[in-house]
Amino acid sequence: MEYVVAAVILLVVLLAGGIGLVVPRMRRRELPPAETGGDTTTLERPSAAEPGVQTPPLVVPAEVDEGLPPLLEREPEVVEPEPELDRPEPTAGRLVRLRARLSRSQNIFGRGLLSVLSRDHLDEDAWEEIEDSLISADVGVEATQVIVARLRERVRVLGTRTVAEVREQLTEELVAALDPEMDRTLKTTPHDGRPAVMLVVGVNGAGKTTTCGKIGRVLIADGRSVLFGAADTFRAAAADQIQTWGERVGAETVRGPEGGDPASVAFDAVKRGIDIGVDTVVIDTAGRLQNKVGLMDELGKVKRVVEKHGPVDETLLVLDATTGQNGLEQARVFTEVVDVTGVVLTKLDGTAKGGIVIAVQRKLGIPVKLVGLGEGPDDLAPFEPAAFVEALLGSAA
Ligand SMILES: Nc1nc2c(ncn2[C@@H]2O[C@H](COP(=O)(O)OP(=O)(O)OP(=O)(O)O)[C@@H](O)[C@H]2O)c(=O)[nH]1
Secondary structure, three states: OHHHHHHHHHHHHHHHHHHHHHHHHHHHHOOOOOOOOOOEEEEOOOOOOOOOOOOOOEEEEHHHHOOOOOOOOOOOOOOOOOOOOOOOOOOOOHHHHOHHHHHHHHHHHHHHHHHHHOOOOOOHHHHHHHHHHHHHOOOOHHHHHHHHHHHHHHHHHHOOOOHHHHHHHHHHHHHHHOOOOOOOOOOOOOEOOEOEEEEEEOOOOOOHHHHHHHHHHHHHHOOOOEEEEEEOOOOHHHHHHHHHHHHHHOOEEEEOOOOOOHHHHHHHHHHHHHHHOOOEEEEEEOOOOOOHHHHHHHHHHHHHHHOOOOOOOEEEEEEEHHHHHHHHHHHHHHHHHOOOOEEEEEOHHHOOOOOHHHHHHHHHOOOEEEEEOOOOOOOEEEOOHHHHHHHHHOOOO
């Protein structure tokens, strides 16, 4: 009997010991549900939850942290490196640096025109060829007639003989046709405690959004701070596109919902520009031309709403040089809707008709302020008549 009692006691002790060893191990393997209370350590969930979904933190009892290796390891903290910002090229002398891009136009001006001028005797046929060259370079009939008449007169009166002299005189006439006295400065200086506001208008595809981005870089290269307003809510990708341009140079973009009200985006952009104290707010707009009345309403509204903050300082019209004289008709519609203060002529690198610059200025009476000479971020140059004409004529004499 004593043996039986001793055996039962031994069995109970062994069982108790066994349970004592096993239970804590099991408890270590299982994570209890949240809200255990008491002394706890809160861990972040390792994977990001879906946006908008609140994920409760995982809670691990403090005792688990002691002794055994942690079952849930903290994610190593990832410190994103600051994105490196682009440093846009300085704007001074860009036109000279990009002059090779005008090579297609140069063929007409440089080789064609100057080879005629180099003939021993400039007879009627030669003058007609010169006229044809200018017209086919899109200078426009009216402007061509004025330029050729003045050149003929100078050659006759001065008795010009050498090619170099004729070239010099042609250069002067082309520069004069570009009205070098016109004010081509961009009004981008903040005033009255608010940023300068620039509206960028033009038909879709003219290179408007790209040009906004390039203008931002031009301004930043010249030491200004910039904010973009993505008021082209018509084309979904336009806002992304301009935001990307902004991110590359550290400029903020204000955007609205796709298909939203462009005027409200423009208003918010200027408001934000005032709040954060930038120098210039550049606003991209949509340019659907199917319906002139709709365009007038939309652009007119954008302008009116923005002007609740103060007047628009600069309204730039973006024109695609490759559309030639057709582009001029489109341009006129815009000048009727908004008070255009300057023209940006894009894609001059893709046309043999660089003379369009002269036609645009004469027809619209608005200065060309910038020219686009490629798809690269800094392929936009302040327009300088003399440097431009030199680049067109090249050194083919
Ligand atoms: N070769 C050349 N291409 C250019 C120039 N400027 C713009 N582009 C190109 O023209 C195309 C159209 O440019 P976008 O800026 O998207 O045109 P958009 O007028 O803003 O069009 P929407 O946003 O629809 O209004 C792009 O492929 C640009 O890279 C230029 O000076 N030269």
